[in-house]
Amino acid sequence: MEFFIDTANIDEIRQAKGYGLIDGVTTNPTLLAREGGDWRKQAEVIVNEVEGPVSLEVVGMTAEEMVAEAQDLVKFGSNVVIKIPMIMEGVKATRQLTDMGIKTNVTLVFSPMQALLAAKAGATYVSPFVGRLDGISHDGMEVISQIVTIYENYGYATKVLVASVRHPKHVLDAALMGADVSTIPFNVLSQFAKHPLTDLGLEAFMKDWATLTDE
Numbered sequence: 001m002e003f004f005i006d007t008a009n010i011d012e013i014r015q016a017k018g019y020g021l022i023d024g025v026t027t028n029p030t031l032l033a034r035e036g037g038d039w040r041k042q043a044e045v046i047v048n049e050v051e052g053p054v055s056l057e058v059v060g061m062t063a064e065e066m067v068a069e070a071q072d073l074v075k076f077g078s079n080v081v082i083k084i085p086m087i088m089e090g091v092k093a094t095r096q097l098t099d100m101g102i103k104t105n106v107t108l109v110f111s112p113m114q115a116l117l118a119a120k121a122g123a124t125y126v127s128p129f130v131g132r133l134d135g136i137s138h139d140g141m142e143v144i145s146q147i148v149t150i151y152e153n154y155g156y157a158t159k160v161l162v163a164s165v166r167h168p169k170h171v172l173d174a175a176l177m178g179a180d181v182s183t184i185p186f187n188v189l190s191q192f193a194k195h196p197l198t199d200l201g202l203e204a205f206m207k208d209w210a211t212l213t214d215e
């Protein structure tokens with residue numbers, strides 16, 4: 001499974017990169033706004049920081065505007081993936097960008113039918129938002145399971161990118177379902193290695209080691 005980091009914060013990206021765990025980055029307008037300042041400079045720094053795919057989102061509402069923005073955004077680097085909202089104009093833009101050889105990530109996906117549309121438009125990635133679905137008492141992971149099945153049934157190449165991750169179990173379930181990628185906030189990524197038995201075991205090993213001599 002590929003791990004992307006879901007942030008526009010350069011310190012978080014560098015730390016995650018330092019662990020050697022990060023295959024790519026996803027941003028969105030909210031994450032960039034959180035950093036403040038000039039979004040172009042921020043996007044450029046991120047794109048240059050990582051070798052893997054970096055999703056940058058368009059904000060136009062028509063296919064024409066989205067395609068024009070995408071053509072501008074890809075100038076940041078060859079690893080840029082264009083994030084497109086799941087609206088009919090976005091589906092149209094995704095098809096056009098796919099035909100132009102530009103990679104896309106269809107975002108704000110909340111149902112298997114939306115994911116089927118994204119695949120039919122040739123999207124490189126589809127981003128179902130599991131945490132936001134759970135937040136309205138739906139089952140985000142059930143949607144992932146259905147998307148994985150649909151894509152397998154028809155051999156779609158679109159990668160399932162699990163987004164809006166809130167806790168490690170989202171990523172565990174996604175891995176068991178065979179989702180291609182999880183995009184993970186830094187605070188969730190930091191929890192993966194934690195286990196109380198690991199801490200207790202390590203403490204005991206260190207204590208026992210301290211009783212030995214080294215002559």
Ligand code: E4P
Binds near residue numbers: 026107183
């Ligand atoms: C996906 O690429 C989005 O940036 C992100 O996962 C949105 O999740 P949120 O619900 O935490 O805003």
